[in-house]
Amino acid sequence: MKNYSIKKVETKNEMKEFLKLFDYWHKKGLVGFVPIFILYRHKDKGELYLLKDTNKNKTIGIAWIIERKRPYNFYQVKTLALSPDYHAKGLGEYFLRGLVDPLHKQGFDLITSVVSGNEPAMNLYRKVGFKTYDTKTSKKGVITDEMVFPAGKGRVI
Numbered sequence: 001m002k003n004y005s006i007k008k009v010e011t012k013n014e015m016k017e018f019l020k021l022f023d024y025w026h027k028k029g030l031v032g033f034v035p036i037f038i039l040y041r042h043k044d045k046g047e048l049y050l051l052k053d054t055n056k057n058k059t060i061g062i063a064w065i066i067e068r069k070r071p072y073n074f075y076q077v078k079t080l081a082l083s084p085d086y087h088a089k090g091l092g093e094y095f096l097r098g099l100v101d102p103l104h105k106q107g108f109d110l111i112t113s114v115v116s117g118n119e120p121a122m123n124l125y126r127k128v129g130f131k132t133y134d135t136k137t138s139k140k141g142v143i144t145d146e147m148v149f150p151a152g153k154g155r156v157i
């Protein structure tokens with residue numbers, strides 16, 4: 001998509017921008033709480049990404065992908081969120097596909113967890129190829145759809 005690019009978080013400033021948007025959506029209850037040290041140095045920290053509006057040199061989206069080794073090798077989309085001003089323009093789909101399609105093509109299953117009733121996110125993940133394989137209720141009573149985009153090797157969680 002012209003004028004938008006996906007950038008891995010590599011500098012302190014990029015991390016600051018990631019955290020700003022992360023905090024915004026966390027306060028709205030759509031992305032889960034994550035202790036800050038995990039984002040910096042936990043073994044499960046995975047990779048953080050920004051979606052940039054290159055014309056305005058502005059960060060407009062964040063994503064967090066974690067590689068999982070057990071019970072087999074697959075990837076988890078932990079977070080995907082865009083600034084409200086940029087919703088419903090096809091950018092969430094562009095961002096998600098840009099991150100998951102290369103992994104899926106390499107044969108990796110992808111999983112994610114979406115707060116049930118978060119229709120924009122559920123529909124986006126379904127459109128890209130994810131389907132619900134389970135639902136969970138957290139200690140705080142939050143119900144989530146557990147979704148998988150299987151790579152076709154028959155290894156569904």
Ligand SMILES: CC(C)(COP(=O)(O)OP(=O)(O)OC[C@H]1O[C@@H](n2cnc3c(N)ncnc32)[C@H](O)[C@@H]1OP(=O)(O)O)[C@@H](O)C(=O)NCCC(=O)NCCS
Pocket residue numbers: 025030031078079080081082083086087088089090091092093094114115118119120121123124125127
């Ligand atoms: C989920 C989110 C990333 C979608 O991004 P987006 O850029 O608005 O989505 P797109 O414009 O790329 O739309 C792609 C598909 O998503 C679905 N979708 C997007 N917005 C929707 C809405 N308001 N209602 C229902 N479905 C919606 C549709 O299936 C759409 O495909 P279509 O246009 O062919 O109907 C965005 O709403 C967001 O940042 N939400 C807050 C954070 C969040 O909930 N993240 C997910 C959990 S971590």
